[in-house]
Amino acid sequence: MFDSNLHIKIVTRFILTFFLAVLIFPQISNAQNKEVVAEKGDGIYRLLTRHGMSVSENMETFVKLNMDKLGKENSLIVGKKYKLPSTPVKTEKLSPAKATGKTVRYEIFGKEYENVEITSSELKGATYYLMAGHGGPDPGAVGKYNGKQVCEDEYAYDMTIRLARKLIKEGAAVYMITRDKNDGIRDESILKVDHDEVCYPNLKIPLNQTRRLKQRTDAVNKLHSNNRKGFSRMIALHVDSRPVGENIDVFFYHDKRSNTGEKAAKTLQKTFQDKYNQHQPGRGYNGTVSSRSLYVVRNTNPVAVYIELGNINHKRDIQRFILKDNRQAVANWLTEGMITDFKTNK
Ligand SMILES: [Zn+2]
Structure with a gap:
């Protein structure tokens, strides 16, 4: 059986580590794509939607990023970590923040710093x-x-x-x-x-x-x-x-x-x-x-x-x-x- 408590613990620890990493080493974590774990019943569509990402804009990049971890017909494997594409580009204005924990990409900050997590x-x-x-x-x-x-x-x-x-x-x-x-x-x-x-x-x-x-x-x-x-x-x-x-x-x-x-x-x-x-x-x-x-x-x-x-x-x-x-x-x-x-x- 899948131990859901352990699962939650692992996910929580991962989120905490990520959060601290962003606070202390923003330049390092920003260079990476955020990783998320596939849950039971997840397909690419559901996973992207759950993380607030548009499917049509991100599907192609998601497949490219995770090529080696996809199952038959691009299915997801429960418990595996998948990389999320960087969030869509915001250029004109730096828009009001979304919910805490979200990452927004702003090209104006340059390659190293463009992904900004709302902490x-x-x-x-x-x-x-x-x-x-x-x-x-x-x-x-x-x-x-x-x-x-x-x-x-x-x-x-x-x-x-x-x-x-x-x-x-x-x-x-x-x-x-x-x-x-x-x-x-x-x-x-x-x-x-x-x-x-x-x-x-x-x-x-x-x-x-x-x-x-x-x-x-x-x-x-x-x-x-x-x-x-x-x-x-x-x-x-x-x-x-x-x-x-x-x-x-x-x-x-x-x-x-x-x-x-x-x-x-x-x-x-x-x-x-x-x-x-x-x-x-x-x-x-x-x-x-x-x-x-x-x-x-x-x-x-x-x-x-x-x-x-x-x-x-x-x-x-x-x-x-x-x-x-x-x-x-x-x-x-x-x-x-x-x-x-x-x-x-x-
Ligand atoms: Zn001056």
């Missing part, structure tokens, strides 16, 4: 419009590292898209306003400079600053007009702060008319302060929150926070952003702050 519903109901600074014909601030050119827009983009992925994992709906079709999340130190970023959904970015800022502001407001009632934030990330002192930290700006914006900025700043104290005690942290008249903050309709993460021209800051782990830490810390903001600042 929690902490941000269910929140919508984020993420605006990486500059892009297209405008590289933003330009610095040098080991004789190589480093541009603000590439580093801002990498941290923004890491943030996008992290927010989706927590159940949020996310729109990348500045978009790059082929960069994805990049782990290299020196991020190659290109000029093919577009503005949501697929608009050529003008060089003229006023037109450029208006274009992305319009994109946010248009999307926001369909979602006025829900919780939403516009988050802009830059790496070209110009502080007076020696020590450069993270600066958070909000619209002076927005109390909610101020509270959101303070929540994010507090999260960074706590993280610095935890990871680099004694370093001292000079990040501030202030109001500033910035076009995209003034003119976008959702509550907005504009973040200067440092300066790509500053030697110490470059060293900070060159490391992929640091770029990921920025995304993780912001996500943590944004969860607090979502829960306490509605």
